[in-house]
Amino acid sequence: MAPQLYMSSSPHIHSGESTNAIMRSVIYALLPTCAVSVYYFGLDALLVLLLCVAGCLAAEALCCLLAQQPVSIGDGSAALTGILLALNLPASSPWWLALFGALIAVTIGKQVFGGLGHNLFNPALVARVVLLISFPVQMTSWTAPNPIGSGVDAIAAATPLGEMQTAVMLNGQLPPSAHSGFGDYFIGNMAGSLGEVSALAILLGAAYLFKKKVITWEIPVSYLGSVIAFGGIMWLIDSQLYPDPLFHLLTGGLLLGVFFMATDMVTTPITRNGMLIFGVGCGVITVLIRLFGGYPEGVSFAILLMNGATPLIDRYTRPKVFGRILHKT
């Protein structure tokens, strides 16, 4: 007779949360950003998105088959990596760039470490940095926004951060674009990668994630706070050479990074204090690279670097156990 009853260790009820649901929520939260990018960059953007997602799913399936494991594309993490990667690429990316990025993200970024939950670095950012270093030309060929229906061909343009860096290097002071046009930056009317354009769409998505309790306040607040603080101090020191904090916030991939990549649970600390340290570290390194570094944008490097420091942060920020006055680190 086959047994009827289940037995297990307590507890016997569950909150009903699932990894799949979390991944789904993040994907939903990214939809406004995807929509805005398609609006501004047209079919190019759509193609990059589709290629990245398809590439990631295919790579994931391939890895699972090679490792003789059940295919795990159902959990949504590969699709999410694909979307995040696409949002980190310029709309003008050639098809092979997107596919190669997807392959890097899923294999080197995730599967070699054992798949979901085991990767040490954010897969999408690993791919972005690999591409940036290997194919600098393709990765920095930006086009100006070209809203659907405007009927104009896409024209090359620089990102506000790129413009700033060039101007500071050539003229020793900020370009005019660093002092005005914040309204355009906010709704996304500027050159950049797919996900870098619209602050509004990202904030919408972030609000959804907060409502769903998928992300907590620690990392976004400490990250943004430290960018504002550090950027602000530099601005106060010399407002001709260093842009104001609002410019930092609205341009580049900062908001995308803050709400969607720095909050990636797998690669960030699990304790509250750890998250705060993580956020501050990201903020400081981001501004450091933007103002003094060789690259115009530092968000991805900052997050990757702090990903690398995450195990150490976890190690040194263990919470005090209830009832223990002293505890060993």
Next chain:
Amino acid sequence: MLTAVLGLGQIGLVAAIALGWASKKFAVDVDARELAVNEVLPGVNCGACGYPGCSGYAGAVVKEAAPINLCPPGGSEVITAIARIMGLEDDVTEPQVAVVLCQGDNRKTTQKYIYTGMHDCNAANNIADGPKQCPNGCLGLGSCVTACPFDAIEITADDLAVISRERCTGCGLCVTACPRQLIRMTPATATVHVLCNSHDKGGVVRKYCEIGCIGCNICKKTAPEAFKIDQFLAQVDYAHDDDAAMAIDKCPKNCIVDFNSTYPDGSKFKPASIQPPTPACAGKDLP
């Protein structure tokens, strides 16, 4: 040319004198035997000796006069080598291999309940004494696999542990890992075993297992020297097991197996004569 030779020679001389002085001044006693013992140990750090790794055991042998035969993976060679270093009579143990005394996989036995939770025999065994109806049968959740440092144990598709005689070094770590004490160390020369661990009466065993020993005594009648019956369970007497193979065909429940010719159903391990294939990139196999 001369300056070069002289210059380098001077540097070397100064360094040599300094080092010589330092090695005198800061000399530390190290027992050369400890290094030598560490050298001959296998270096797998399995911990079967009960010390933290091979160097720990080496230290214990020299400083605390620990027994020299505590390294099962090293076998007799290592014991001889240590004995030579320590100047002792060698105390060679007979090589042993571990055997899982159960053939009751999922298709042949019944379950008490559906277990959900941690994939570990000890954890499952804490819940109402384990999901298997048989109180002594293999739970198939692989605690022994985790414990084995030599990749010598597999769990078949039907949840039964099987040990490769090729790879087993006789370290005995699986014996302590099994909550049901159904892994036994046996002489490597003995290949015929009664693969059952249930002391229940025949009628009870029949209810939950197709292939369990019912204590019918037929094997004992066939080869009286080679078998003993302990509380309704036949066991091979490894001291006189020469005739044990005679009983294989006589057993009504097919509990007796000769590992020279067969392994339990569904095992990827092959009888001793055939080399098992090296596993390909098998991916995650941790619990």
Next chain:
Amino acid sequence: MVELLLILVSTVFVNNFVLARFLGACPFMGVSKKVDTALGMGMAVIVVMSIASVVTWFFQYKVLIPLEIEYLQTIAFVLIIASLVQMVEIILHKTSPTLYQSLGIFLPLITTNCAVLGVAVLNIQKSYTLLESFVFSLGAGLGFTLAMWLFAGLRERLELSQVPKCFQGTAIALITAGLLSLAFMGFSGLVKG
């Protein structure tokens, strides 16, 4: 002063000895399994590097150049560094057995650690003054320790990961090191020169 600071920052972050110059990879892979050991190793390297750079600097300018045997630089430096490390090992063995135990086989490895030789040679190549050499070697040691520390943390976490069998061990460690090095590329251009 600013110059010295820039040298320090540059060697710790921008031109990190392990992650940007790929020197000293042997102890970096070998002693990074545990955070505590990695830190100990880092400390040992800082000490050895600082001493070695000062001693070799003197040798270069007070012995090799006056004797006009600069072409013997490499072999002379190797000799000096090797003796120094031996000395440190002997002293450590006596004074701090626990640290000696955890560094184990890797202390002698500093003997042939290319990072130490690299520091000594780079000091001369860049025509640093004695003070600059010292700061440079300090930065190199600190950078080495930083890299070791981060990497050891990552490897401790890797042990909890279900890395596919064929990538376990050194393979995944090398991939991780590569990714960490990739992240450090973000610092490039931070300090010009």
Next chain:
Amino acid sequence: MDKKTFVGGVHPPDCKHYSAAKPIEVCPLPEQLIIPLSQHIGAPAKEIVTVGDQVFKGQTIANATAFVSVPIHAATSGRVMAIEPRPHPSGKLLPAIVIEVDGEDRWDPSLKGLDVAHWNSDELRQRIKAAGIVGMGGATFPTHVKLSPPDDKPIDTLIINGVECESYLTADHRMMLEHSEKIIDGINILRRVLGVKQAIIGIESNKPDAIACMTKAAAAHDIEVQALEVKYPQGAEKQLIDAVLKREVPSGGLPMDIGVVVQNVSTAAAVSDAIRLGHPLVERVITISGPAVVEAKNLLVRIGTPMEFLLQQCDGIKYELDKIIMGGPMMGQSQLSLAAPAIRGTSGLLLFGHQDLPHIEVGTCIRCGRCVTACPLHLLPATIASYAILGRFDEAEDYCAHDCMECGCCTFQCPANRPLVQNLRYAKAGILAKQRRT
């Protein structure tokens, strides 16, 4: 009234509506009672009757064998049918005394209440032990042990636990509504034993009727009633003390280390019965509930009544069962069958069908940190679990695995549905085994 609480915890659906409004009903006598010898933490009792003996209700049938142990009593009058291994709620076969019920339910005539004039600490403590009283919240720790603090640990506060934070359970809730006077009387006796003045009753604020009722009853006795925030595990001893008094019980220590004794409301009522009437602990209130049961009830049940019989009193089940839980859903034990009896620590019997329970596949940890936020002891459950699975108990110990009280918050919250509590138990067992070896 401000609502006090602790840091951490979770909010499982409380599901108390099934039985919260049902008054306590007296469960009829079954044909036989199975009374296990092991019903408490500590050494099992030793039987002193033999098969065939006639026993009275309340008669001692097994003696305590150690300090941390209590005697066992017959829950009704009848004949001892057998003393043999029987199904126990733990899922094992454990020795039990089986009593054939004669239906007359005669009390042992020798049982007498203790005259107030003879109330002194030692006598009261003796009586409480003789009555077999254990913590009735589920932990079944012998009460007299808690009431015997060593001289160097002065007690200043008695906390009465009326929190009942587990979902579904309403037994304590009904006790507070229907027997508030008896509980207050028990508290007074406990205060007398411990020689303390301050007594606080902690009740979760989702039971406003119980708070009102107890406040009214406590008014004349200088006992404070404290409303607490609704959060699991508010009723865990250490968390309750933290919420009420802001004192932390040291790791590995007991409440008495910081001058506190905690008792459950039902325990207090049992103490009152034991002292005033001389009645030992032979019956208790049990909530029979869950989505699969036809009519959820709060029953006053004789210790030893088979669960099958309890279920019959509730008109059986609506659909096929998937899981039977004794106790609450967060810390209760799943049952092998309905054959095991209700024992002293049984606070509830919950029945679930297939659709009522989560069937989420176990995934890998995505380090979301929800277990860390949920853990009321501020541990890192996921990290400890990872080490435990690898058998690395040194690290698990370093992360304070043995401090875990298995409340289940981490597992409840885990989106990957990992069996964290079980992993932690495994770690604790491993650490113990390691310590025993060295």
